Structures are given as C-alpha cells and as structure tokens.
Amino acid sequence: MAKEFEITDEMRAAIGNESPAWTYEVTTTSVRAFARGVGYTDPVYFDVEAARRAGYRSLPAPPTYLGTPVFIPGRSSDTFTFPTQGQPTVKHGLKGLLDGGTETEYFSDVCAGDTLRVVNRLENLEVRESKALGKMLITTQRTIFTNQDGKVVAVQTGQAIYY
Amino acid sequence: MALLTWQAIKEGDALPELKKRPGVTQLVKYAAGSGDFNPLHHDYQFPQSKQLGSIIVHGRFKYAALGELVSNWLGYAGRIKKISCQYRGMDFPDREFVCRGIVTRKWEENGEHLVALEVWTESDEGKKTTPGEAVIAIRS
Numbered sequence: 001m002a003k004e005f006e007i008t009d010e011m012r013a014a015i016g017n018e019s020p021a022w023t024y025e026v027t028t029t030s031v032r033a034f035a036r037g038v039g040y041t042d043p044v045y046f047d048v049e050a051a052r053r054a055g056y057r058s059l060p061a062p063p064t065y066l067g068t069p070v071f072i073p074g075r076s077s078d079t080f081t082f083p084t085q086g087q088p089t090v091k092h093g094l095k096g097l098l099d100g101g102t103e104t105e106y107f108s109d110v111c112a113g114d115t116l117r118v119v120n121r122l123e124n125l126e127v128r129e130s131k132a133l134g135k136m137l138i139t140t141q142r143t144i145f146t147n148q149d150g151k152v153v154a155v156q157t158g159q160a161i162y163y
Numbered sequence: 164m165a166l167l168t169w170q171a172i173k174e175g176d177a178l179p180e181l182k183k184r185p186g187v188t189q190l191v192k193y194a195a196g197s198g199d200f201n202p203l204h205h206d207y208q209f210p211q212s213k214q215l216g217s218i219i220v221h222g223r224f225k226y227a228a229l230g231e232l233v234s235n236w237l238g239y240a241g242r243i244k245k246i247s248c249q250y251r252g253m254d255f256p257d258r259e260f261v262c263r264g265i266v267t268r269k270w271e272e273n274g275e276h277l278v279a280l281e282v283w284t285e286s287d288e289g290k291k292t293t294p295g296e297a298v299i300a301i302r303s
Contacts, residue, residue, distance in 0.1 A: 030196075037196025038227045039189060042234065054239040063230025063243050064223070068198050081198030099222040103247035 002094060002163065005135035007125050010091070017088035019120040024067030024145070028112040031059040038062060048112075061110040064102070066145050066154055069118070088122040092137050092162055100138060100159030108153040110145075116153065117146045123157070133163040167240040169269075169276040169301040178236040178264035178280070183228050185220055186257050193224050215253070222250035225260070225293040229282045232262040233297055241301040244277075248295030254286055261285045264297075276301040 028048065035045035040062060043050035051059050061067070069081050077084055110116070124140040143156040185193070190204050202209035204221050212218045226248050233243060254260050264282040271277065277300055284293040 033192075034196035034227075037189075037193035038224065038231055039183065039185070040231055040234075044239070056239075062227065063234055063246055064227045065197075065230075071198075079200050079202075081200070099250050101247065101249035102223070102226055103245065105245045106243060109242065 002135045005092075005094070005127055005137060007127060007137070011125055014088055014090050014122055015125060017122050019083070019086045019088055021117050021119050022083040022086050023070045024116040024118050025070060026061050026065075026067040026110055026112055026114040026116065028059050030068045031061055031065070031112050034065045034068075035062050051111075056109070056111055058112040061112075061114075064104055066104070066110060066156065067114070067116045067118075086118075087120055087141070090122065090125065090137075090139060094137055094162035096133065096161075096163040098161040098163070100161045102159075103157045105155050105157075106153065107155075108147070108151055110147070110153050114153075115148045119144050119146075130163075133161075135163075137162040167236070167238055167301065168303060169278075172266055172269055172278055172301070174266050174269055176266040178232060178266075178282075181228065181232040181235060181262040182259055183262065183284075184257065184259045185224065187218070190218070190220065190224065190256060193221060193227075197221070197223060197227075199223060217255050220254040220256060220260075222293070225250070225254065225262075225284045226295070228262050228284065229264075229293065229295055229297075232264055232282060233280065233299070236264070237299060240303070241276075241299055244298045244300050246282075246295065246297040248282070248293045250293060252286065252290050252292035254284070254292055258287050260287065260292065276303075 044054045121142045123142050126138045128136050139160045145154045147153045194200050203211050262284050264280045267281050268279040280297040282295045283291045286292050
C-alpha cells in the first residue's frame, strides 16, 4: 500500500503509446471453450447448425469475448495469455493489481472464423486514494479490434488499478 | 424461444434473473476459455489467495455472466451495441451470485430501436458487486 504516489513526467509521456499489433483468433473451438467456461447452455454458442438457423454465419462470439490471443512461448504472458509486448508499459513500481472495470462497444458482429488484429493504447493515468488501498494508480487502456476485412469490430476500454 | 420485439419491451421491465454458483472446476474451465490463468482464481496456495483466505471469482467471469444474462433475454432478436461493468466487490467460489437487469430506457435513434439496461451481479450477502450498463439494438 502506497502512502504517497505521484505521476511523473516520464509516466505521463507514455499516454497515447500504442502496443505492436497482435493476432487474436475466434474459432469454433475457442467460442465453445469460452461459452462452456461461462456456463452457457444456449446451443448457438456450441452447435454451428443452430447458429446458422439463428441467422449467424458461424458460432457467434458470446458477449464480452473478443477472441483468444495467439499464444507463443516467450512472447506471450504465461499467466494472462496476452502478448508480453501487448501493453504500453508504465514504470510505476506498484505491486498490487486489481481489475477496475470493462466496457465493450461493438460495431459489427464477431463470429468463429474471424481473425482480429488487436492494438492497445494507453489512454489515461490518474491517481486516486482509497481507505483500504491507499494511493492508487488508475490506468485506462483502449483496445481496438480490427477484423480480417479491415473493419473495426469492437473497442474495449478497461481500467487497471495498481496499488 | 419467442422472439423478443421492440413493441413488447417496456421501461422498468426486469430481465429473467440468472443464478451462478461457480465452483473451482467451473473457474478452471473459464480460465481455459478466456486464457486468464491468474492463480488467484484456482490456486488456494497462491500468496494472494492465502492473504484473502480464498480464491476469488474472475471479475471478467462476472462480466461475461452479465453478457449471458443479456444474451438469454435477447435471444437472436437484436445485438448488443455496448456492455460495461465495474468490479466493485469480490465473489467467492461455491457461493451463489445472481445476475439481474432492468430496462431503463427505450428510444429510437438513426432508425435504430434502442434499449438501455442497467445490469448487475448481486452476492449472497445482497451486495451489488458488479454494476454495469448495456445498450441493445432490437431488430424489429
């Protein structure tokens, strides 16, 4: 828990930085794995025929699922599967990490068979204080998902809390 | 499933609630499906789990469960334009939390039939651990 924490000019300079692009895949197997992990029973997320009957071109990505990052040992986080170079870095020295919130805005459908090009941008840094965690650094990141046709299908905005 | 129509939706409508009671096995399935293998969600020996006295449910699992709540209600009658939530409190395995939602607004914009929802998860102690919002476009 940090009593004092300030955003330095060096940290502030990272705002606007973008990560190199990485590939996220949406496959029939990955959609089923996610839907099964959440506990869905709706057949459209499992059975391609049921999905087609419902009007989808293949299994639709369940809400909040935007593909699985391609995993390559040494280049991907063993814990989070994200590319290690996939997050613009801020050197802040804080050890604790909590997920603050997530917003997903969709511009088009995402279905099994789609390959997404994903870029992360550091949008904002902010310091807040809580009784339980002391001074916290709140980072806001925007993740832009572009499909194989060059269309931005979704933008996800997330807050990470470092304390 | 009867198709949900724009006509039938009213402000104040409650979505059918969705009960969740993920055990460790379910959280392991979610870890595999999402790629999030943070030991805080499956390993009781992990230092942060020991510190908390338990593993905890992924925030993103609750976010996805709110997505399932909306998907179950919507069926194939439209699409989600936006869905968000904030992770305000922890939920623990083998304890029930309930996903709920209500229609807060219904309007037309640029030829689209839109519905706004307030959604949230409620712990077995009655705390809103994951409040959020969604905007849906209804096809007909």
